[in-house]
Amino acid sequence: MVAVLGWIGTVVVVRALSPAEWGQFSFVFGLLGLLVVFTDLGVGRVVLHRLIDDDPHTVRATATSFVMLRALLGVVGYLLALGYVIALDSQREVVLATATAGLVVVFATPSHALSVLYQSRHRMGYVAAVDVAGQIVQVASIVAAALFAPILLVLVLPAVLKEIVVLAAKYRGATSDNGLGLRFPRTVDLALWLTFLREALPMSIGYGLIFAMVKSDLLVVEACGTFEDVGEYSVAYKFADVLDLVTVAAMTPLTTLLVAAWPAAPREFAARSRQGVVALSTICACAAAAFVPVADSVLSLLYGSEYRVAADAARLLVLASTGTALVLVGIAVLAAAGRHRDYPWIAAVGLTLNIGADIVVVPSWGYDGAALVSVGSSALTAALVWAVVAGSSGVRSSFPLRAVATLAGITVAVVGLGTVLVRYVWWPAVPVISVALLVAAAVLTGVLRELTTLVREARS
Structure with missing residues (x-):
């Protein structure tokens, strides 16, 4: 809301x-x-x-x-x-x-x-x-x-x-x-400040670098272009910002549940991790299926036809939000397991690559290049974070690789179908059809099995 x-x-x-x-x-x-x-x-x-x-x-x-x-x-x-x-x-x-x-x-x-x-x-x-x-x-x-x-x-x-x-x-x-x-x-109690800083500083650095990776391209666009470019790119960002807010909101209860499960209940800990990944991946997939085919029309309707030029950047940034969501779940898993110092360096690598690539790409490709870099850097950082999770003792089996891969394939197919369908159908109907098809396919392929398990646990 x-x-x-x-x-x-x-x-x-x-x-x-x-x-x-x-x-x-x-x-x-x-x-x-x-x-x-x-x-x-x-x-x-x-x-x-x-x-x-x-x-x-x-x-x-x-x-x-x-x-x-x-x-x-x-x-x-x-x-x-x-x-x-x-x-x-x-x-x-x-x-x-x-x-x-x-x-x-x-x-x-x-x-x-x-x-x-x-x-x-x-x-x-x-x-x-x-x-x-x-x-x-x-x-x-x-x-x-x-x-x-x-x-x-x-x-x-x-x-x-x-x-x-x-x-x-x-x-x-x-x-x-x-x-x-x-x-x-x-x-x-000033002594508590030192305790908080010692415990939370690595986490703060990790989260800070991740969000800096997500948002630093705006500063590069401003440095290499005009305020008009910044305005158009910011409009493109609004759709990804909604997904990012959903992710941040989900991290609050998920982090609490992960902290409560570690280390006494490792199976429950892994299950909560998988459920978080599936839930956020499904939300991001639905957003991509709904938005990508009709991005041009949505930007023109909400912001005016002059901002239609930012449609491709908006599409890419929505896709990048999926990588960001996976990164944040991985960080929550490591933080809850007490592995605070395992991910700041990963975030630093992601931020460095993102800014370096932006400096090279943005002068030639503009903010479309910055959006493309965001997709790559978020995907790479997500892979690094979960590689660290997989190599950590006691937190293995926390990533539902098969479910995420299946969901990615379904999303690509639905987005392709929606892109064709928008030429023949009234465009506001396309997001509804796309999301319905994606959810149905996810249920039939068993992608949402982790979430149905969570529902049964809640009822019991």
Whole structure:
């Protein structure tokens, strides 16, 4: 719901701004998106274990130290973003927009820390409701800004307003008796900061490098092209962003289940891993089958015919999201098994190859080349991550290779059929037909067997 509402807001912003202004808008939030990753410690096993401790004092001390550390990292991230655009000698509008929109990092970073507290209590329903409410506030504010003050500096404010609303609601829910009922002490245990950093830093570096690999091409496109190019490429990214958000959302319960199963229940641990891979692979396959044949028409309908040129890049980025999803599941498996130091180097290799290839390809092929590089780098990184998983003691048999290969073959066939079908059938019907065919084929071939097993377990 957050992704769909955010999408609606993006459509309004695109139509309210000129292509160059939309490019500036996209560049600013693309930069901030990268920094949010580096200022987010992730869900360290030590944090989750301490938050589910039976001792209330341990829980309170952990919660306070974790939230305050993340708040400090948010301020650091804001200063880094502002320093980056100033160092690049960016246009005055870009610097002012970054100074304003950068407050998103300041508020979002401790807000994400509060989400971990809810995660430890399996109370993510409240977080979801708060996020949706905040997104509604943002969309309403965007519409008002587009009607009365359609300029860059005003249209970045709704994102800041949303984060303030979400942070306030999460804090109130965490401290109220009807919510988590936490009482935050006034003192911060600085020794816990060292514990968190020692445990979570490798994980944070790994996640940060992975998301940098996914988003760094936007900065390369800006450096090699124009803000119009950035705007078109950002429109192409919106469809992949929805898939990425689904993946990140799925990681929250999956990580908790994996941590709970390790090391006492290795079979359950492997089963949860396989179920996560199958679930996310199926979602990505459905997205590809639905979107790839009709990308041109969808971009023209939502953003205007001038953005139709980004259709091929959008197709490639949706495919790249599948690789990203497999990478994140693999990282969650390694992290839950305590293998934090096994994947940062893999992420570093993926990021290095991605940026290096972008620097070579983008000047000649533009953002289509950047999207193609994203497909290759995400696939390579996924292969490396799961190779490490396969070589790790106790976490083997965690990847359903046969199911994923079968699903990939089905997806290629359905996408090919949809591409032909769109010439003869009303295009909005093609995604429905494609998804129905893909799901039916997945059921008949037994691809979804892992998920049906999970359903039976839940019912019992």
